[in-house]
Amino acid sequence: MTAHAHSDHHSHGALQMGHHHVSSSQQFLSVLVALLVLTGITVGASRIDFGSANMLIAMAIACIKASLVIAFFMHVKWDTAINKIVFLSSFLFLALLFLFTLVDLTTRRWDSYVNTIRTPVDHGWVQPAPKPDAHH
Amino acid sequence: MTTNIPAIDQHAAPTGGSTNYLNNTSGFWSWASTLDHKRIGLMYLVGTTLAFLAGGLFALLVRVHLWEPDGMLFDNPTYNQVFTLHGAFMVFLFVIPAIPGSLGNMVLPLMLGAKDVALPRLNLLSFYLWLTGAVLATLAIILGGFDTGWTFYAPYSLYTQKAVVTIGLAVFVLGFSSIFTGLNFIVTVHKLRAPGLTWFRMPLFVWALYATSILQVLATPVLGITVLLVAFERLYQVGIFDPRLGGDPVLFEHFFWFYSHPAVYIMVLPAFGIISELVSVHSRKPLFGYKLIAFSSLAIAVISFLVWGHHMFTSGQSTFAMFAFSFLTFFVAIPTAIKEFSWVATIWKGSIALNAPMLYTLAFLIIFAIGGLTGVILGSLSVNIHMHDTYFVVAHFHYVMMGSIALAFFAGLHHWWPKMFGVMYDETIAKIACGIIFVGFNATFLPQFIMGSRGMPRRYATYVPDFQVFHQASTVGAVILGVGIALMVYCFVVSLFQGKKAMVNQWGGVTLDWLTPTPPPLENFHEAPVVTTEVYDYSTLDLSTTRTPIA
Amino acid sequence: MSHDGHHSVVIPAPGPEFVPHTVAHHFDTPVQEFQAAKLGFWLFLATEILLFGGLFAAYFYYHETYAETFRVGGQQLDWQLGAVNTTVLLLSSWTMAMGVRSAQTSQKGKTLLFLGLTVLGALIFLGIKYVEYSAKNQHGLIVFSHLFDGYDQANKQLPWFQDYGGVMKDVPHGHLFFAIYLTMTAIHGLHVVIGAGLIIWVMKGAAKGRFHAGYFLPVDLVGLYWHLVDLIWIFLFPLLYLVP
């Protein structure tokens, strides 16, 4: 920040909200086409068995789609630095929630004493209670 | 940060009959629909104080009940409700909203040289959301109460036949009240700083509120979805927290503490901010390590997202996760210690004024040292396994929440009271109240450290007779504490009616909040301020002009 | 409200079909007002991400725990309807972006047209969602009439999960997938409803000519909200309908 925090405001003499980048219709249309194509690829990729990589592929494509929406439709590409930081940091902190909960869950199988107390099942964790039976 | 504000220097004492934010309009509706940050701050002050008194009453009931090993007042289920009410009221209705809502609202725009917060309507909405939360919480008591503890741990919170959905809704609404306050402060700090008020000329209370706001915005939504999910579990058995349905209650704890550990810093960072201001003004010295304190607030905000699992060491996390969380927890101690040392170094060789705000500040410095260090003890995994859910933990977080945060809040109230109302309280009574509170507080909670380390579990309605002497000492302390707080409230209330006129600049502060008329006018400054000097620069302030009573 | 002779800043209307905008009194300039509101709204969107994030965390937690349940559960959803709904939302995101652009370029008629199309997209989305919920209801995977009946502890039965076809009988805790599906899509659907309401609200303002090149803030903000709704669905679609 410069010595005059308000300087950016005073520099605009025009009685407008400021100078705004206006995207071209052509660009919006290209983004839309890309999003639709990527949706097709998502469906296609889900039909092929890549094992555990399917999740990674699906999420990678979803992230690309999300980036397109954020950058172009939400106009973040031309937005101020602080607005970029604010929105992207929400994903960063969300990643922390994912990281630690999943680290806890997936490393429980390292604790051999837990598995001797609880009956391990093939999906690596226990079924604490019988499932509610379906009835007709 | 002496500033170049001709309008204020020349007309330092507004002429008699001048209007200010208190008297420019009148009538109930002028308050209920106000967009003025100062009036909203006052409404928060009244609301959160009432919540504090209610929470304090529940605390006294708990302490009186525990006079006898078998309990004096309640049956066990009722006791569960009373300690839950104490925790829930104190945490959600007082400690989290109190400082940002009242003093933050009052002072932040003044310190920035702004006419108001950036989004005044949202600010009023925050207050009404707080009020709605308070009404819902009270409604929950009428609808059968709740006995889950303030933590709402699953699966008990899913099964108990009490008004958990209502209090969950209250917490959800209060969460959004807190979010909107934080959001508003962030925007205000970014967009409404006076010309010349660079980031490193901002007072540290502003820095602290800014860091707090980041936490409010990023952590609170997870609490929101957590209490919603608990409500959904009770309404249609989602199953994700319910072990009968294949769910894992540990996931609830992850979600809950993802918010509630950072929430500890939502509570304590504003208190740090107040202390930073007060040690400087009342020692008449620039803050030692200004930038370190500013950055340590941000560091605490970030680190606090990495340590929540230290609340779950006995909950069935993986050993690896416990190791990681314990390891990371120690890092919180670094920025926190930086602050404590900086405050002490600021006082060192300062021109110390032993007035009521400074006495509370000194009490804070002592109590927070104990509260902070016992936190390090509890952060270490192997010790925590033994101390978990004992009175040692209770004593630790009361040294932080009551002893540090509430005392800092009282310190700030005494400090800004003359600014807010233009009147001074009786300094002698205020100092006596401070002494009683300090003695009462330590008498209440020091014995809890001892009995906790000897195995007295928290939240129990009864106990083995060996602990009776500690419980009785604690109860006596709580009564002393209650007397001190009652005296403080009395002192404040009396000052409104009989208090002397305050000085123009009561303590000789040089931040912008002290350079407006007292009390401030509607839009805070008669002439938009321009800041030309560094923060906490006392050299240019002529004390003789500040010591004139307001007209 | 003004004082000391400071008068509020007014942004003039670019044409007779538009109305001027008065900047709120506590801001010095229109830029300051615009940026403050926009930063505030981005912060709000960040809270939405974290609120939904909790649900996604729960999804991943149980996807990891009961992978088979999620795989079989996902097969019970109609991926074709999901794909159609994805397309509808992407199209509506595009019309929204075009609507904001029309407001930025002072094209009143186009603004109303594109915003109207976006609301139409929202309605189609909700209609398809209704069809999907009905199918789940029919197969006893989510029996809405018994949704709030409570857990039957004695018989270990969940009244809203009856699974008439027995499709989930070989996987543990089959109801969990549908509970998570219902919770995520219902909260998302609520956002669709709120979003549509907000769009209708700005359409009223647009009809009065309040939005133009000089002032289009509300259209911009509601647009951001709508794109967020789309953003969340971009992740929901593969996770729920094409369970990886």
Ligand SMILES: [Cu+2]
């Ligand atoms: Cu903690």
